[in-house]
Amino acid sequence: MPQPLTDLVAAVGADAVLTGDATLPYRRDHADGTPVGDPLAVALPSSTEEVAAVVRICAEHALTMVPQGARSGLAGGANAIDGAVLICLERMRRVLELDAVDQVARVEAGVLTIDLARAATDAGLFYPPDPGSWEISTIGGNIATNAGGMRCLKYGVTRDFVRELTAVLADGEIVRVGHRTVKGVAGLDLVGLLVGSEGTLGIVTEATVALLPAPAPSAGLSAAFPSAAAALAAADALVADARRPSVLEFLDAGCIAAIDALIARGDAPGPRLPVAEALLLVQSDAADAVGDVRHYAAIAAAHGATLVETADDPERVDALMDVRRLLHPALRAIRGASLNEDVSVPRSQLPALLEGIAALGEELGITIVTGGHLGDGNLHPTVAYDADDPADVARATRAYLAVIELALRLGGTASGEHGIGSLKLPAIGAELGPRVHEAQRAIKRALDPRGLLNPGRKY
């Protein structure tokens, strides 16, 4: 056995070091079409100290490291790299502390997002970030990508809820950064720097996250529109309202048809969807949620909604939202594989984004369907393709990059919440510009001088 493997086994035990075919399930995340390497090993540490030991061994042997949570990412950021040690935190799943007075939870990085959310709920508290993958994603992965979700419009993103982090730096040293307190400005904001750094600056092993008092039960509505433009105008009015929705999601005609097809085939439960050009899904969890939703329904009707359905019992509210949760499988089902955009534009540019996407689809002879977080201008245009057809792959890739270029032209960004990973690396230089790109790399070099942590991602 090569020396690094012997050292790893000595550090974390033989059952926590996988090689050969045993590494296969750990080699890729959920991003279709991203490159995957052949790793040296997978390490499955069970504690911060074990992560540090693994990192020290990798540093000693100059081995590339790829930190992993649940590999539910959509940008290829956790895929294996040739010769790398994949450091997967799936065994670090403990909720270490839940404090109702300080309104924080302290958890290991491998805790599933939904388990953290449930632990908070059980204590009468609330962890708002709810990325689409929250039933399978880990909080460490959410932190690495600064994951968003459906409640960002009202509550913000993962970053807004991270107070303090324990992390292992590239040299194997364990640090604790940030503050358990609500506010704290001693030192530079290393928490903000680590959140969203996609495992390139350190490996987060533990997090203290902020919780809120449990909100009122949500009420919701679904509104069908005769045109995307009408839905966008209604959304503008909803975002301008002092009664801020907790959720404001959008599905275009292509999304509606794809989800309906899934249901029609019996591949998903639920009633068939209305034929419409656009659907808005809106929720409130404010004290007067029922009154809010009545108010939203009037706004939707005033903007030409043809069918408005409201709900205030929890099961019905959930059922309205289930449609949105079927989006990802529905789009993948169209042609077997899909490239998922994650562009964000200033809200005033949403009409131009949707028009531009339609024009691109026509120009390239490919269908691009769009749904997502309309409230915060973060949409997920999706290009379905057949991975076995090289021409289709090329066309899809072209469309994928063209949508990003369009978003940048409109003052937007290539990624609102999924991260850059390897998938969006071709776009990052244009978005950041040379001086900012170099400043980011200088920070990377300052914290990881040999570039061992997840190289070739993010920058």
Next chain:
Amino acid sequence: MPQPLTDLVAAVGADAVLTGDATLPYRRDHADGTPVGDPLAVALPSSTEEVAAVVRICAEHALTMVPQGARSGLAGGANAIDGAVLICLERMRRVLELDAVDQVARVEAGVLTIDLARAATDAGLFYPPDPGSWEISTIGGNIATNAGGMRCLKYGVTRDFVRELTAVLADGEIVRVGHRTVKGVAGLDLVGLLVGSEGTLGIVTEATVALLPAPAPSAGLSAAFPSAAAALAAADALVADARRPSVLEFLDAGCIAAIDALIARGDAPGPRLPVAEALLLVQSDAADAVGDVRHYAAIAAAHGATLVETADDPERVDALMDVRRLLHPALRAIRGASLNEDVSVPRSQLPALLEGIAALGEELGITIVTGGHLGDGNLHPTVAYDADDPADVARATRAYLAVIELALRLGGTASGEHGIGSLKLPAIGAELGPRVHEAQRAIKRALDPRGLLNPGRKY
């Protein structure tokens, strides 16, 4: 005229370069007792390009630079350094853009916080951060310190509202970092890194900040308690409530007496204060603010409040809060000068903090009075002293550092919102620990290799 001054005059004009006695008003911020140097000059650039020109000249001549807003800071972070060029942005006061659909304002860094807030209000929008100094502070200074204020409990700090920054780096290059969009994860979070960096990584010249729809008119209450412990228990109940207050401020017996003395002397308007051991000031700006405040009043009464006054017309609500705004002048008036703490502790440690401060005051024979942002655990214990009495200065300094040590022992931080500047520099090493301190300095070196930007502050 020495060459650097000739160059500065050529770059920004003779009327924008001050030397000699003309620099006197620019030499210090509001932090009593902090060291002040003798600067080479004050530069008053009028645009980002002029700031860049000034920085390039300083870089060429290896001159230290001190960025300044309104010098309303409380940590000595904007004080002059010997031989430095003070780069003051007071001439950059334009609100460049206010967009109601994108819900952002774009402003020059020298805009007064209150002018930004008013511009937002005039457009039916809302800029929540309200640092105590907001009538005189600049948004650039707020960004440099990551300023807080009274509304943090509900809305968060300055960082939470900064989307995009234009900054001049140490080499004079102009960069734009961050995103105008609500969400964006392309690249490391350089906005978060610049916010709170106290002018040590770059000079922020322009900011795009997020705005919210204007909230409902606030309702408020003032509640007097027979003990600080009773007020703390009431605050715990208020923070645990789903109807989150927008403001939750605290004044201890010493603060109440100092403010009352100011009013009694006729140095401030308003009715005399009740004799009480603690006062809570609470507001709501939710849709049902009046109902919220009635609910808060019941909570206060249930925790032993002896006198509860509520208000719902804007003038009366403001009048209740005016008491809090007198705190800083009232405390300074006690002995002419004051050292203002800015400690933050986990909320569960607030009773221990107040008890520890009382014990310290007795031990050192000095009065420490405490008020501040109880809702988020960020208090401003204040040590009044006579600047002409060396023994008093020494005692005050000892007390000041002892309170910080106490806060750190309780899991807190030396600074919740004022920054480290030079005043708290002796405490920063203990708080960060050697490895994190070194990581911060490595980032500083990566962005400012020669250490020309505000050296000797923050780290």
